Amino acid sequence: MSQGSYTLNYWNVPGRGESIRVILALGGIKFENNFVPLPLPLENPENQSPPPFDDGTWVKLKPQTPWGTLPTLLLPSGETIGQQRAILRYLGKLIKHEGNYLYPEEPETSARVDGFMDMMEDIWPILIGLNGADSMETAPLYSTMLGQGTLDDFLNPRMEKGNGDLATQFDFLENAISNQGPFLLGSTLSCADILLFAAISWWGAGVFPNMDKMLEGRPKIEKCIRAVGNIEAISEYYSSLKSSRNSMPVVGSTNYSDYYKNYHLLCGLD
Numbered sequence: 001m002s003q004g005s006y007t008l009n010y011w012n013v014p015g016r017g018e019s020i021r022v023i024l025a026l027g028g029i030k031f032e033n034n035f036v037p038l039p040l041p042l043e044n045p046e047n048q049s050p051p052p053f054d055d056g057t058w059v060k061l062k063p064q065t066p067w068g069t070l071p072t073l074l075l076p077s078g079e080t081i082g083q084q085r086a087i088l089r090y091l092g093k094l095i096k097h098e099g100n101y102l103y104p105e106e107p108e109t110s111a112r113v114d115g116f117m118d119m120m121e122d123i124w125p126i127l128i129g130l131n132g133a134d135s136m137e138t139a140p141l142y143s144t145m146l147g148q149g150t151l152d153d154f155l156n157p158r159m160e161k162g163n164g165d166l167a168t169q170f171d172f173l174e175n176a177i178s179n180q181g182p183f184l185l186g187s188t189l190s191c192a193d194i195l196l197f198a199a200i201s202w203w204g205a206g207v208f209p210n211m212d213k214m215l216e217g218r219p220k221i222e223k224c225i226r227a228v229g230n231i232e233a234i235s236e237y238y239s240s241l242k243s244s245r246n247s248m249p250v251v252g253s254t255n256y257s258d259y260y261k262n263y264h265l266l267c268g269l270d
């Protein structure tokens with residue numbers, strides 16, 4: 001396939017962009033990160049370019065994106081595509097791992113991959129965004145960034161085994177995974193595994209203090225994300241970036257290098 005000229009537009013955090021970085025790294029495809037300042041009303045540190053937080057860039061860029069959201073991926077053709085899962089499917093049709101496309105061609109198998117990816121998108125806004133939260137200040141990601149956290153009043157009750165709505169979602173996910181493993185569908189890696197690896201690692205840093213609450217009693221999820229971290233191209237990607245991440249800024253209570261701690265852990269880089 002043609003090389004070069006892929007640009008990922010996303011904030012300088014893992015978020016919904018990280019799965020795309022990982023699949024591109026796995027495919028050995030060169031890409032640029034265009035880091036858009038995260039549109040949160042937090043004070044920017046001096047002398048940092050691009051600034052981590054809102055500087056008016058996003059409000060101008062938003063109308064030019066296909067769906068008013070990030071991530072978007074600029075393709076070598078000049079076309080820009082949006083939506084994390086659409087981008088993963090696109091790249092999964094181009095990239096093979098051990099002889100198999102990461103987005104399977106066979107319709108029933110691809111529908112299973114879509115099911116996994118779509119259910120993760122159902123969890124996403126609850127964990128990160130405003131769904132169920134009263135305001136921006138109580139939204140899990142933002143309040144964690146402010147150092148307040150939402151564990152006691154928002155996340156813990158929802159993660160209570162047998163009761164919480166989020167716990168039930170994670171249990172559905174665990175039960176849907178193949179018993180044989182290590183991946184969601186069994187021995188064949190798909191783009192849904194990449195998404196799971198990227199999502200759990202991010203949620204276990206941006207919202208939860210670690211991945212424990214999601215992984216406790218869910219061995220198939222853990223086995224899958226560990227197997228993804230063991231893929232050589234993926235661990236090499238994180239290894240190549242690790243030292244630069246150590247010099248990422250601390251902004252308020254947000255230590256940017258901490259956002260990557262679970263990726264490093266799963267890749268055996270600690």
Ligand SMILES: N[C@@H](CCC(=O)N[C@@H](CS)C(=O)NCC(=O)O)C(=O)O
Pocket residue numbers: 015016062068069070071082083084085121
């Ligand atoms: N379903 C979309 C959701 C995209 C989304 O909500 N992106 C957030 C960042 S993770 C965003 O662009 N927020 C800024 C805004 O909506 O203005 C996807 O999976 O890509």
